Amino acid sequence: MTQDEMKKAAGWAALEYVTPGTLVGVGTGSTVNHFIDALGSIKDQIKGAVSSSEASTARLQQLGIEVFDLNEVGELAVYVDGADEIDGSMAMIKGGGAALTREKIVAAVADKFVCIVDGSKTVEVLGAFPLPVEVIPMAREYVARELAKLGGRPVYREGVVTDNGNQILDVHGLKITDPKGLETRINAIVGVVTNGLFAERGADVLLIGTPEGVVRKGA
Ligand SMILES: O=C[C@H](O)[C@H](O)[C@H](O)COP(=O)(O)O
Incomplete structure (x- = not known):
């Protein structure tokens, strides 16, 4: 199984956390791109999305998903995003794609942060990734x-x-x-x-794509 296939498995597994009729907070990166594709498959069942980058906005809109301004919406039920590293306490390093600030803002207004990664991103101690x-x-x-x-x-x-x-x-x-x-x-x-440390507001749910399937942590 390739790394991208593991990212894809985690991205599609995150659909389970999307409630029909709601707005979805969407992160940025190659793993989230799979989640966006998954969202496209249920686009008629969701209200739309709030995006954390120009890149994700473009991909969402290409799939016909309406993107809302964060200032025009209230709280979000869920935010789905990748990470560069995540530790056992669900603290993360993010920002490898330079989207950290908008990601932290959208994550802050979401009730639940669902982190989607392949198995290479889980670490004991954060910091090997700059x-x-x-x-x-x-x-x-x-x-x-x-x-x-x-x-x-x-x-x-x-x-x-x-x-x-x-x-x-x-x-x-x-x-x-x-x-x-x-x-x-x-x-x-x-x-x-x-800064790219997401520790004060870490993830609530972690979905890890592995060759044996998607491993879940948190709730
Ligand atoms: O700025 C980018 C974001 O924090 C990404 O979520 C992070 O870099 C992980 O990206 P990828 O899923 O491409 O490994």
Whole structure:
């Protein structure tokens, strides 16, 4: 079974968490693209979606799914998204696709976060995947110096501009023993828009695509 087939299995399994007649929060990335395709198969049964990126919006609309502005809707029942890493406490590193800020916003208004991954994304300790940090462009080098003081090695993701017009620093070499504490600490650096630690608001349900089938954790 290929990695993409495992992502697809997890993406389609997430349909179970979609309630007919509701709006669905939709994340970003190659795993979520499978979920979007799955949503397309039931598009007449849902009200529409709230999207976390221009890329997901385009894919949703291509399938005929209406995309709503978050400011025009209330709470969402469910948010479905992938992750770059997820640990046993359901804390995640996200933002490999630079969509972390809008993802964190949509996740914040959802009752339930359903994380969909292939088996390579589950880890004991977060941090082997470089931690993405979205920064206001003029603050990039200042933020990089502050991140270095925390023990990381920030690398500017050259050529990438986020949907919000900002830049990304990928922080290598962090030992993330306290995900919630580090999430709060990095967000307190002036010029940081968001960091890719989703620990304060982790996942509620984890669907892992494996060669033996989809493994579920949480409820
Ligand atoms: O910014 C991107 C998102 O956080 C993605 O959810 C994450 O990078 C996982 O993406 P993929 O499903 O492509 O591995």
